[in-house]
Amino acid sequence: MTTNMLPVDTIVRIALREHDGESPDVTAYTEHITAALAKPDEIPVFSSTSSPLSLVRFRCLLQDTGYPAEVYLPGDDAEEAEASSSSQVDWGKLQERWVGWAVEVPGEQQWAKESSASTSSITADLAALSVSSSATALPPVVKNKYPLAALGVDNYLGALLKVYDADASFRPASAYDVVGIVSAAPVPTPYAADGEDEPPLVPAIHVISAPTPAFPPAELPQDGEATRAALVAHLASAFFPPDVVAAELLVLALIAAPATRAGGLPLGTLALNIVRPTPSATLEHVLAHLTPALVPLPISLPLLHGATFTPSSSDGTSLAPGLLQLAPNTLLLVDEDGLGDGGALAERAVKNVQALTQAITDQTVRYEYPYMDGLKMECSLRCIVTSEATSLLPSDVSVPATLATSAPSAPEADLAKFRSYLSYAGGAAHAGTFSIPAAVGEAVQDAFVEDRRVAGTGGAAAAEARLTRRMKVARLLALSHASAELSRDVWDRAVEIDAEVEKRVSARDAERREKKLGAPTVNGTDAAAATTPTAAA
Incomplete structure (x- = not known):
């Protein structure tokens, strides 16, 4: 991050000096920039048609943070240097x-x-002071510096950020809202050999205020519990018949995040696998209206063999993106149907599967740099996998459910409440208030001891896995309420959900076995279908 930015008027003068073209009056321009900063909500967002010297906001992901720092002469020192010979310049002021x-x-x-x-009148005045521009495409050298390029998305917004703080430090894949002045600058290159063409120009933004997190937590709606109930009902209608258990698990997956780490492993995550009999676009449509960043990932053999999931640098100067270089709390919606009956995996495909597994379980992404043996950087990705059979990827909960053929709708006012609720419940501050009363902790321990006794020696591992799964669900269930307390009621509901999931999995496994052996019928009806559990618990 950065906390020691240069004064706004100094950055404005630098931006004007580096602008290649006619510049407005410095005093008038600075006054308008200062006035616009007082009304941040009226500053327009950066776009492909943003004019040079216009003031913009840019919500962005930092894809490449490894460029060398640039040196410059600030403000009056630079103007004095331009008016004098190089021998009179105090280069110590760089x-x-x-x-x-x-x-x-x-x-x-x-x-x-x-x-x-x-x-606003302020923005109109700034537009009058800026230079008109038309949309321009990014040059080929940065065309593929976008994490989703492997999915065919290469038409994106990108810009060089110039941050005026010598102590600034940013991690790749961090996401910020920045405010700054639009300009253009050459793509940074490590060396300029004689006879080579000049590096191409790309959009640049002179950042004039400290960057802020891109998606800060929202306030909890006043009717938090009513909003939670309405959200569960909304998500339940995405299934047929309406499925409250699957809906609650979706809520938990949407607020899951690694709140802390123990022994290198994240605490607070939940990887969910929706096992549905037929593909459907319903889930993506519903979730896209609730979470600010969602990336559909249709896994297939061609994608696994052709794409790169992890970022890498071949020369240590420019970082090529990977599919998993995503903003914190992005929802990764994985669809495994494209794998079909499977097939042999070459080395790249194996590495991609390993990278996706690592991102789900360890919440880390590997960055490949020369002279460095696989740097693992922490990430915070939410993952939901849909598949016709149990996912090949690791999951904490795998729940059989049937998606509806059409997506439910909701009024915009309700969607706004749902988004605020999910943002608050999934925030780090709310996670920090989580608590377990001593009495509940003792009851959980007693239940585990009894479960192990009933399971016997051969079932000890299953009992431990069941406790781990239920504790994950219970913790997030607690956080889905304003109190964030794992009360006895919350624990009992976690047990109910887990028991229902186990019941569905057992019924599904029995149905698959019967189909393989030739299922018997009951009164002319397939026995497996007759024993399928109802969707709502």
Whole structure:
């Protein structure tokens, strides 16, 4: 992060000096920039048609943070240098600024994007002072520096960020809202050999205020419990028949995040596998209206063999993106249907599967740099896998359910409440209030001891796995309420959900066995279908 930014007027003068073209009056321009900063909500968002010297906001993911720092002469020192000979310049006044490549947040949903224009008088005045521009495509050298390029998404917004703080430090795949002045700059290159062409120009933003987190937690709606109940009902209607158990598990998956780590493993995550008999786009449609960043990932053999899931740098100067280089709390919606009957996996495919597994279980993504043996960086990804059979990927809960053929709708006012609720319940601050009363802790321990006794020696491992799964569900169930307390009622509900999931899995396994052996019928009806559990618990 950064906390020691240069004064706004100094950054404005630098931006004007580095602008290649006619510049407005410095005093008037600075006054308008200062006035616009007082009304941040009226600052337009960065777009492909943003004019040079316009003031913009850019919600972005930092894709490449490894460029070397740039040096510059600030303010009056630079103007004095231009008016004098180099022998009279005090080069000891040179300062450094951080430079990195930023891209639009992968998977950011349309409802989450801010308005692309403002009608305020301040913005109109700034537009009059800026230079007109038309949309321009990014040059080939950065065309593929977008995490979703492997999925065919190469038309994206990107810009070099110039941050005026010598101590600034950012991690790749972090996401921020930045405010700054649009410009253009050459792509950073490590060396410029004689006879080579000049590096191409790309959009640049002179950042004039400290970057802020891209998706800060929202406030809990006043009717938090009513909003939770309405959200569960809304999600339940995405299944047929309406499925409260699957809906509650979806809520938990949408607020899961690694709140802390114990022994390197994350605490607070929940990987969910929806096992449905037939494919459906219903789930993606419903979830896209609730979570600000969602990336559908249709797994197939061609994708596993052709794409790269982890970022890498061949020369240590430029970082190529990977499919898993995503913003914190992005929902990864994996569809395994494309795998079909499977097939042999070559080395790249194996590495991609391992990378996806690592991101789900350990919440880490591997970055490949020369002279460095696989740097693992922590991530925070939410993962839901849909499949016709139990997922090949690791999951904490695998629940059989049938998706509806059409997605439910909800009024925009209700969707806004759902989004605020999920943002609050999934925030780190709320997770920090989680508590377990001593009496409940003792009851959980007693139940585990009894479960192990009933299971016997041969069932000890299953009993431990069941406790681990139930504790994960119970913790998130507690966080789905405003109190964040794992009460006895919350624990009992976690046990009910887990028992229902086990019941469905057992019924599904029995049905599959009967189909393989030739299922008997009951009164002319398939016995397996007759024993399928109801969707709601």
